[in-house]
Amino acid sequence: MSQTTRRRATERAAERPAAGGRTGIAAGLDRRLDSFVAASARFDRPFRRFGAAGVAVGAVLGLAVVGATNGSLAAAALILVVVGPVTYGLGLATAIVLDRETLIFLHHALAVVGVAVAAAATTGAEPGPLLAGTGVALMAGSSIGRLGCLAVGCCHGRPARHGVRYPMALVADGFPAPLVDLRLRPVQLLDAALTAALAVTGGLLAISGRPATAAVVMAAGYGLGRIALQLQRGDRGRRLLGLDHVQWTVLAIAAWLGPLVVW
Secondary structure, three states: OHHHHHHHHHHHHHHOOOOOOOHHHHHHHHHHHHHHHHHOOOOHHHHHHHHHHHHHHHHHHHHHHHHHOOHHHEEEEEEEHHHHHHHHHHHHHHHHHOOOOOOOOOHHHHHHHHHHHHHHHHOOOHHHHHHHHHHHHHHHHHHHHHHHHHHHHHHHHHHEEEEEEOOOOHHHOOOOOHHHHEEEEEEEEHHHHHHHHHHHHHHHHHHOOOHHHHHHHHHHHHHHHHHHOOOOEOOOOEEEEEEEEEHHHHHHHHHHHHHHHHH
């Protein structure tokens, strides 16, 4: 982003009118977001810390859902064993292709779901509880992991009147220098709220005896939400017909699985 682009983005954000009493609330949120970023900077690699916490919490909740729905805990344990090498290999391959370390949640989520389907087919376990548990694990894990994104500025939003602001110190870790000290939409926080809500909804549906419905609701809810959230991202990259690769991926999956779900 050039200095001219930065200046125009700042001017557009500043020209947006404040909305009455909501100004104080938004300013308070700005301060809390800044405090969160500053507090996270005291720790080494906060992104990985939040990511590890998300994996641990997601695994526990996923196993709990599988157990509560009378699913196969042996198959769930197999998923946990296989998922590590698979996601690590995917991350390594992505880093080689893109020539930089990056983590695209949607790609890893698809890999984890693929492992769950393979585990169900291999062990003969009922797929509904396994997919529901996997969905809850992914949603809960992502909700915590996105806080790591918020802490370091990856997956950031577009310039806005209110939002999170990142310091120059994060440029060394890959944050774009032209966006330093600009207010950006806290898309990571919105994503965390979305996935937390889906984890709770999916878990409640699953333990009420509808694990397959829970899996579909979580998949559809995240897909639709992610398409909308991508529109607010400031790092969308290349686009085709106005949509980026994440949005096209979600649409392709919906086109493939939609008829199967209806059937």
